[in-house]
Amino acid sequence: MIVVTTFVLITSWALYNTACYLIDDMPMESQKQVQFQSALFDYLLLFSLFTVVIGSILHFYLTRKLIRPLRELIQSTQRIKEGLYPNPIQVHTNDEMGQLISHFNQLTQRLEANQTQRQRIVSDLSHEFRTPPLSNLNGYLSALKTGMIDGDPKLYQSLLDESKRLTKLIEQMEQLKEWDVESDLLVSRKEHVNIAVLVEQSIEMFRWLLNKEAIPYEIKAEKQQVEVNIQGVIQVMSNLLDNSIRYYQENGPIIIKGECVEKVYKISITGEGGQQIPLTDKQSIFERFYRVDHSRSRVLGGSGLGLAISKEIVERHNGKIGMISNGNLHTFWFTIPI
Incomplete structure (x- = not known):
């Protein structure tokens, strides 16, 4: 403001003196x-003030x-520094400032989502490790130490199984973390392949188990x-x-089907399950650590991570995953864009 005022006053003074100099050379009464x-002075003064x-x-x-x-950005940054997450700043322009605020809002939302995810994982892990695997191990080991029970091969096998389940849970968490954190890199490692071959390879890994359990199956890909x-x-x-085999009931074959539907390739696995799945559970069955029957142990019910990992992988391929349940007949499906 000082610079603008000084500039206006100097310009007015220059105009005034120039005009006075010119008028002195003209034949005019004093x-x-x-x-x-x-x-002229009054006009220039009024003009300058205006x-x-x-x-x-x-x-x-x-x-x-x-x-x-800028002040809102400073306040929001201060809140983040204090460990809080501010509400998004309103964007009113599309200029550089508007772009900066938009990027800041996206960064804040990403940080908040990551923090919420970390807290959820830590909470879920604490619960899963504490009940019942570690509780069982601690209970049996304490009883063995105090001599309340005697060790035998059956007990040692039970402890070994519990330890293996803990190891499997950790491995599944590593898989889930891999697709959460490095998903963009992993999905970029794509290859052109005949997906029917992948279906056959996947079933081949379970063929010995299917034959051992005498479970009939049909493949059409x-x-x-x-x-x-x-x-x-x-x-x-x-x-x-694995889910289909784990919950299989001796009533009909497990049907694995792969087909082209419009612009996607749809793979479905249908089999008879041991229980009906309520509508409320259908919405949550792909969440982490979720089980339809909460009373089931991990020996039968699993860790509740398999479907969550599957959902993460399918969505990173821009596909969809879901299930259809009709009584005890359940169909799990997912699609991959062609």
């Missing part, structure tokens, strides 16, 4: 020259418009070239097949 100089006032008002408005979002992360798709197939 009184008229004095009147002209006085009028320019300074209008310029100051415009400067104040534009500066406030520029500073306001159409050939189709797709671009996928091979290990990811095999992981999804393995998780769904």
Whole structure:
């Protein structure tokens, strides 16, 4: 404002003196020259004051418009520094400031989502490890130490099984973390492959178990070239097949079907389960550590991570995953874009 005022005053002074110099060389009465100089001075003074006032008002408005979002950014940054997550800042323009605020809002939302996810994982892990695997191990080991029970091969086998379940749970958590944190990199490792071959390979890994349990099965997979992360798709197939075998009831075969539906390739696995799945559970069955029957142990019910891992992998392929339940007949399906 000082610079603008100084500039206006210097310009007015220059105009005034130039005009006075020119008028002195003109044949004019002395009184008229004095009147002209006085009028010119008044006009220039009024013009200068008007320019300074209008310029100051415009400067104040534009500066406030520029500073306001900066102040909001500073306040929001301070809240993040304190461990809090502010509400998104309103964006009113598409200029550089608007773009900066938009990026800041996205960064804040991403940080908050990551923090919520970390807290949920830590909470879920604490619960899963504490009840019942570690509780069982601690109970049996304490009893063995105090001599309340005697060790025998059956007990040692039980402790070994519990330890293996803990190891499997940790491995599944590593898989889930891998697809959470490095998903963009992993999904970028795609290859063109006949997906019917992947279906066959996935079933081959379970063929010995299917034969051992005398579980009939049918396979019908159409050939189709797709671009996928091979290990990811095999992981999804393995998780769904494992669930079908785990809950299988001796009533009809497990049907594995692969078909082209519009612009996607749909893979479905259908089998008779041991119980009906309520509608409320259908919405949550793909969540982490979720079990339909909460009373089941991990020996039968699993860790509740298989479907969550499958959902993460399928969504990273821009596909969809879901289930259809009709009484005890359950169909789990997922799609991959062609």
